[in-house]
Each structure stands twice: as C-alpha cells, then as structure tokens.
Amino acid sequence: RASLPSKPFQLPDMAQDAFAQGVREHFEVFLESFSSEPASAHDTSSTAGGMALDYMEQCKQMKLDERTTLYVDFRHIESTDQSLADAITAEYHYLEDELRSAVRNIMRKRYPEYATEEKEFFVNFYNTSALLRVRDMKSDRVGKLTSFSGTVTRTSEVRPELVTGIFECELCGATSDPVPQQFKYCEPQKCSNASCPNKTSWRLKHSVGESVFMDWQRVRVQENATEIPAGSMPRTIDVILRGDTVERAKAGDKSIFTGTLVAVPDVAQLCAPGERLEMVSKVDARNPTDGVSGLTKQLGCRELTYRLVFLASSVQPAELQSGFVNIRDDSEEAILNSFSAQDKDTIEAMRTTAGIYEKLAKAIAPTIYGHEEIKKGILLMLLGGVHKEAKKEGGGDGTKLRGDINCCLVGDPSTAKSNFLKYVCSILPRAVFSSGKASTAAGLTATVSKDEETGEFCIEAGALMLADNGICCIDEFDKMEEGDRTAIHEVMEQQTVSIAKAGITTTLNARTSVLAAANPAFSRYNTNRSVEENINLPAALLSRFDLLWLILDRPSHANDKRLAEHVTYVHRFSTHPALEFDPVSPQLMRAYIADITKIEPSVPPELAAYVVDEYVAMRQDAAENVENGYGFTSARTLLAILRLSQALARLRRSGTVSRDDVVEARRLMSLSKSSVLQVGD
Numbered sequence: 001r002a003s004l005p006s007k008p009f010q011l012p013d014m015a016q017d018a019f020a021q022g023v024r025e026h027f028e029v030f031l032e033s034f035s036s037e038p039a040s041a042h043d044t045s046s047t048a049g050g051m052a053l054d055y056m057e058q059c060k061q062m063k064l065d066e067r068t069t070l071y072v073d074f075r076h077i078e079s080t081d082q083s084l085a086d087a088i089t090a091e092y093h094y095l096e097d098e099l100r101s102a103v104r105n106i107m108r109k110r111y112p113e114y115a116t117e118e119k120e121f122f123v124n125f126y127n128t129s130a131l132l133r134v135r136d137m138k139s140d141r142v143g144k145l146t147s148f149s150g151t152v153t154r155t156s157e158v159r160p161e162l163v164t165g166i167f168e169c170e171l172c173g174a175t176s177d178p179v180p181q182q183f184k185y186c187e188p189q190k191c192s193n194a195s196c197p198n199k200t201s202w203r204l205k206h207s208v209g210e211s212v213f214m215d216w217q218r219v220r221v222q223e224n225a226t227e228i229p230a231g232s233m234p235r236t237i238d239v240i241l242r243g244d245t246v247e248r249a250k251a252g253d254k255s256i257f258t259g260t261l262v263a264v265p266d267v268a269q270l271c272a273p274g275e276r277l278e279m280v281s282k283v284d285a286r287n288p289t290d291g292v293s294g295l296t297k298q299l300g301c302r303e304l305t306y307r308l309v310f311l312a313s314s315v316q317p318a319e320l321q322s323g324f325v326n327i328r329d330d331s332e333e334a335i336l337n338s339f340s341a342q343d344k345d346t347i348e349a350m351r352t353t354a355g356i357y358e359k360l361a362k363a364i365a366p367t368i369y370g371h372e373e374i375k376k377g378i379l380l381m382l383l384g385g386v387h388k389e390a391k392k393e394g395g396g397d398g399t400k401l402r403g404d405i406n407c408c409l410v411g412d413p414s415t416a417k418s419n420f421l422k423y424v425c426s427i428l429p430r431a432v433f434s435s436g437k438a439s440t441a442a443g444l445t446a447t448v449s450k451d452e453e454t455g456e457f458c459i460e461a462g463a464l465m466l467a468d469n470g471i472c473c474i475d476e477f478d479k480m481e482e483g484d485r486t487a488i489h490e491v492m493e494q495q496t497v498s499i500a501k502a503g504i505t506t507t508l509n510a511r512t513s514v515l516a517a518a519n520p521a522f523s524r525y526n527t528n529r530s531v532e533e534n535i536n537l538p539a540a541l542l543s544r545f546d547l548l549w550l551i552l553d554r555p556s557h558a559n560d561k562r563l564a565e566h567v568t569y570v571h572r573f574s575t576h577p578a579l580e581f582d583p584v585s586p587q588l589m590r591a592y593i594a595d596i597t598k599i600e601p602s603v604p605p606e607l608a609a610y611v612v613d614e615y616v617a618m619r620q621d622a623a624e625n626v627e628n629g630y631g632f633t634s635a636r637t638l639l640a641i642l643r644l645s646q647a648l649a650r651l652r653r654s655g656t657v658s659r660d661d662v663v664e665a666r667r668l669m670s671l672s673k674s675s676v677l678q679v680g681d
Contacts, residue, residue: 020094020098021098023084023088024099027088028105031055035052055072068120069244074145074258088145092143093142093143093260099123100123103122126256126314126316130147131148134148134237135235150221151222151253151466156451158215158217160213161181162181162213164178164180164181169196169198170203171196171197171198171201172193174191183309214242215246218239218240219241220238225433238309238310249315257315257316258316262309262311317429318429351653359584360592363589365419365420366583367576368416373668378407381407382428383405385402385405386602387400400494404512405513405643405644406492408515408518409516410518410520411549412524417475422473424471427586428470431470431471432466435476435479436479437480439463443463444474444487445487446497446508448501457501459504459508464488464512465497465508468512475516476517495512497510520536546644546669549671596651599650599655601646601657602657603645607658644665644668645664
C-alpha cells in the first residue's frame with residue numbers, strides 16, 4: 001500500500017489537496033477490506049464465502065435502515081494503518097469532508113439507487129485511544145480528533161441548522177452559488193450578476209432542493225465529579241450534536257464524546273451592550289495605548305470574542321468503556337450487549353450458587369463492619385420492585401405504582417451512614433450524591449434558566465432528575481430546610497417533577513430511588529424521648545420510605561473489640577479483612593443485578609390473601625402500641641412489602657413471589673422497630 005503524502009503544515013494548496021486525496025483513498029481501501037475475523041488461509045473474499053467485511057455489512061444495513069451515518073471503531077484503523085490513524089487524528093477537521101466523500105463514493109458504487117446526488121453521508125468515529133477530561137480541552141486540540149468524558153447537565157431542543165445557503169439578490173433576482181456556513185450566518189460577498197452592485201440585500205431560499213438544513217442540538221457537559229482537582233470549580237463546555245447524533249445524550253448521562261474542538265464567534269458577547277474586548281492598531285484619545293505590536297494599520301479593529309465549542313461526531317455511554325453496567329437500563333437489548341462473554345459465563349455460574357442472597361449482601365461495602373441487615377436492605381434497593389401501571393386499554397385509569405425502593409438511615413454519629421451512601425455512588429454509573437444543607441429545592445428537582453444566546457427559558461435538571469433510572473443519595477437529610485425537603489415528596493411517590501415557572505408548565509420524569517442518611521434530632525438518640533421525637537421528620541416523608549433503619553451506637557465489650565480490630569486492619573492495609581468466602585466484585589455484582597432486573601415477578605392468587613392478613617395484623621399491632629410512638633402503618637407499608645418481596649423473588653430468578661419472600665420482607669421492615677424498642681430494656 002502506498003504511503004500517505006506529508007501533512008499539510010505550511011504547504012501550498014496543491015500539496016494539501018494531494019494529502020487530502022491520499023487520505024480519502026486510504027480510508028476507502030480500509031472500509032472495503034477490513035474484517036475483524038481472523039484471516040483465512042485460502043479465501044479472503046466476502047463474495048466467495050470467506051471473511052465478513054465489517055463496514056461493508058454496515059453499509060448494507062445503512063441502506064436497509066435508511067441511515068446516512070457510518071460508525072467506525074477507531075481502534076480498527078490504528079491496528080490496520082497507523083499512518084492513516086495519525087493523519088485523521090492530527091487533521092480531522094480539515095479532512096472531514098474527504099472522509100465523508102469516501103463513504104459517499106462507496107455507497108454510490110454499491111447502492112446507486114439509494115445514494116442519490118442530494119443525499120449526504122457522514123462518518124462517526126468512536127473508541128479513540130486517548131480519553132481526555134473537560135479541563136484538558138484547550139486551544140492546542142483545535143481541529144484534532146479528540147475524545148473526552150463528562151456529565152450532561154442541560155440539553156437544548158432540536159433545531160434546524162443552515163449548512164449550505166442559496167441566496168437570491170433582492171435587486172436583480174439572481175441566484176447565488178451555495179454559501180457554506182462557518183459557524184454563523186454567512187451571506188454572499190457580492191452578486192453573481194456582474195452588472196449588479198448589490199453586496200448587502202439578500203433573501204435566503206429555503207425551498208426543497210435549495211438551501212440545506214440539518215438537525216442541530218446543543219448540550220452542556222460538566223466535568224465528572226471524580227476528575228475535579230482539589231479546590232477547583234467544575235468546568236463546563238458546550239457540545240454541538242448534528243444529524244443522527246441528536247437526542248443521543250440526556251441530562252444526567254455520563255457520556256464519551258468524540259469529535260473535534262473548534263473556535264466559534266461568541267454571538268452572545270457580540271450582541272451584548274457595553275464595551276467589548278478589542279485589539280486596536282492606533283493610538284488616539286479613545287485608545288491611549290501603544291496598540292498591539294505586529295499589526296498594521298490596514299487590519300483595523302478585531303474583536304476577541306471567540307469561544308471553544310466541541311463538535312461531536314459520536315456519543316457513547318461512559319459505562320461501556322469503564323466497565324460499568326447501568327442496572328436500571330430500560331432496554332433489555334442494551335443490557336445484554338453490555339456483557340462480555342466472560343461476564344455471561346460467570347452470571348450463568350452464579351445462578352446455581354447457594355446462598356446468593358447472603359453473599360451479595362456481604363459483598364456490599366465490605367470495609368464497613370457489621371450492619372448485615374442494612375446491607376441486605378441496600379441490596380434489595382439496588383434490585384427494586386416491578387413498576388405497575390393500570391393501562392387504559394384494559395379499562396384502567398392510567399395510575400402508576402412505583403417499583404423503586406427508598407431507604408433511610410437514621411442513627412448516631414460514627415455509624416458509617418455516609419460511607420454506605422458513598423459506596424452506592426461509587427458502584428453505579430447513574431448515581432448522584434448531595435448533602436442536605438447544601439441542597440435546595442431547585443437544586444434537587446429542576447431549575448428554569450435563560451439561554452445565553454436565544455434568551456429563551458429552558459429547564460436545567462437537578463439531582464433527582466440527573467439520577468433518573470438510578471439512585472439519588474442525600475446525606476445530612478435532617479439538616480435540610482423544611483421547604484426544600486418537601487420538594488422531593490412528589491419524586492418519592494409519583495416519581496415526577498412538576499414545574500410551573502417562567503411560562504413553562506410541564507411534568508418531568510424522576511424515576512429514582514432515594515437513599516437518605518440523617519442524625520436524630522438531638523445528634524444522638526435520646527432513650528428518654530419517643531421515637532418520633534428523636535427522628536423529627538414529618539410523617540408524610542417517613543411513610544414514603546420503604547425501609548427506615550435506626551442505627552444506635554450502644555456500648556458492648558465484645559462488639560466494640562471486634563469493631564476496633566476491623567477498623568485497625570482496614571487502616572493498616574487499606575482493604576477489608578479476609579472473608580469466609582470469595583467476595584463478589586462490584587463489576588460482577590452490577591452485571592448480575594442488571595441481568596436479573598428484567599425479571600418481573602408477580603404475586604400468585606394463593607399468596608394474596610396471606611399478604612392481606614399480614615397487613616391487617618400490622619395495622620392492628622400499630623393501633624395497640626401507640627404508646628411506643630413508633631410512626632404508623634399505612635397503605636404505603638403494604639406496597640413496600642410487595643416491592644421488597646418482588647426484589648427477593650428476582651434474586652432467586654423466579655417469576656413468582658413466594659411466602660418466604662413476604663416473610664423476609666416483613667422481617668426487614670420490623671428490625672429497626674425492634675432494635676429501638678429494645679433500648680429501654
């Protein structure tokens with residue numbers, strides 16, 4: 001294969017054209033010949049029953065699906081032709097049109113009836129070797145193929161973007177040649193009619209077959225929490241999505257964006273009133289300076305109003321590269337595709353493992369001593385119950401019953417409550433951590449802000465919306481202001497956020513589990529006061545928690561000695577002591593939980609009567625023991641029993657809830673109550 005010409009650094013136009021043409025030819029050869037299958041010793045042609053050519057198969061699928069974007073794994077290029085990979089990486093923005101031409105040539109050669117003249121084709125790269133942070137996106141990356149990871153915080157609506165404009169002269173009616181748009185609205189410099197003096201009066205022609213428009217969306221991406229240096233504020237960058245990549249990223253997603261960094265005019269600053277930062281080339285009364293050295297008088301005044309924007313060619317979930325699995329993914333196909341062959345074999349072996357409930361529970365936060373029952377409750381929260389909806393087609397009224405399980409840990413200081421929350425956030429790709437005193441109602445739900453460029457109001461997601469299909473961990477729950485705490489009542493039961501602000505009235509999804517940690521009202525549990533006085537949280541909020549754990553720090557010689565030995569071991573070796581069995585790794589736990597969450601257990605008719613009797617007995621017991629002051633039992637308690645029972649049935653990989661599942665759910669719900677009632681013994 002011929003080598004590529006040299007890169008077009010300071011070369012004349014003819015050398016640059018030869019370089020671009022060489023890249024296009026090499027890229028076409030790569031697309032037409034690459035196969036991820038091992039090379040055959042006898043026959044390598046796809047037409048003769050040999051190897052399957054990956055990108056030719058994808059081109060065929062593009063025609064069947066009527067798509068115009070070809071997705072290329074950049075690792076394939078690096079393993080096949082390193083010089084081609086280096087050229088694309090260094091000059092991606094310059095070569096983008098040639099790469100698209102290569103795809104267009106292949107499609108027209110193979111499928112001329114589909115690849116018509118007016119149809120445009122695109123090429124998207126993913127899985128580049130270097131993955132940067134938002135903070136690393138500097139001007140030295142402009143024009144190069146780059147990948148970075150971040151968290152999406154805001155998405156705009158999808159709008160049409162003018163790609164190529166055709167204008168009509170308002171003086172003589174002549175039609176201009178196509179005018180490419182350079183990140184802002186560009187008009188012809190002069191009329192195509194030589195006798196017409198028009199340079200300013202134009203009318204855009206947007207009929208079919210004239211100007212070309214494309215879907216456009218702007219996404220605000222923030223630096224990941226784990227990548228922020230100490231003492232620094234999180235950086236943000238605007239990402240532009242075009243064509244098939246729009247609507248690929250939602251608020252709260254941790255995504256990997258691949259594309260190039262460009263410098264665009266800052267329209268908001270150009271239109272802003274007041275002074276602008278300018279370069280001046282002369283000294284007068286308005287500009288009493290020495291000017292800027294190296295500039296001639298002919299340059300005049302140039303505005304320094306530019307900003308960096310990332311043009312993304314592909315959007316990929318971050319968990320695919322980091323080994324995370326989204327345990328709450330809506331798509332069963334997406335869950336199966338995220339497993340490797342080794343993961344599938346290990347999951348298959350775990351299905352027949354005895355005592356999987358206890359093993360998975362002990363694998364949660366193994367560096368935390370004790371709290372076995374709390375770990376079981378957190379495990380069931382990760383599994384969740386089954387979402388129910390009374391569908392209107394079947395005569396229902398559309399009522400929805402949540403399947404997510406909410407947990408609250410209330411206890412004395414130094415009982416590892418915050419460590420439980422941090423652990424849950426560390427093992428899940430879609431988990432958000434917030435602290436009570438530093439969180440407001442708008443920060444938890446959603447806020448309405450004004451767009452800098454358009455001036456329109458848009459919705460910016462809060463912590464509970466960012467944790468949609470995930471878990472929101474709230475520490476110092478008791479320190480929150482009462483007005484801010486009431487904002488999450490709707491989220492915890494209806495799992496929606498209703499907004500009526502600045503002319504925007506809408507209801508947004510917040511299908512999340514809430515894991516909260518709080519201290520008693522007097523910092524430590526006071527045995528001389530009732531439980532309600534110690535917890536000091538409203539009943540309307542407590543009833544929304546399926547599991548409420550009360551953790552007390554009571555002196556015990558044997559228990560204190562074991563705890564001290566455990567903490568000392570962790571402090572010395574930075575790991576947990578050896579367990580009686582091989583602990584399940586967080587990666588394997590995520591894979592197993594994601595595999596079994598597609599099971600939807602149901603309650604059989606013969607068990608329904610037992611559940612009803614249990615609930616009636618709980619109500620009777622609560623009415624007879626009012627003097628204990630431990631909350632109350634409501635219909636939400638019955639739903640909590642059903643959700644916990646369904647989670648236990650999922651753990652057994654069963655499609656039916658058993659009597660033992662209901663008994664275990666009742667046992668977990670009564671443990672915190674019994675532990676408090678034993679305080680006065």
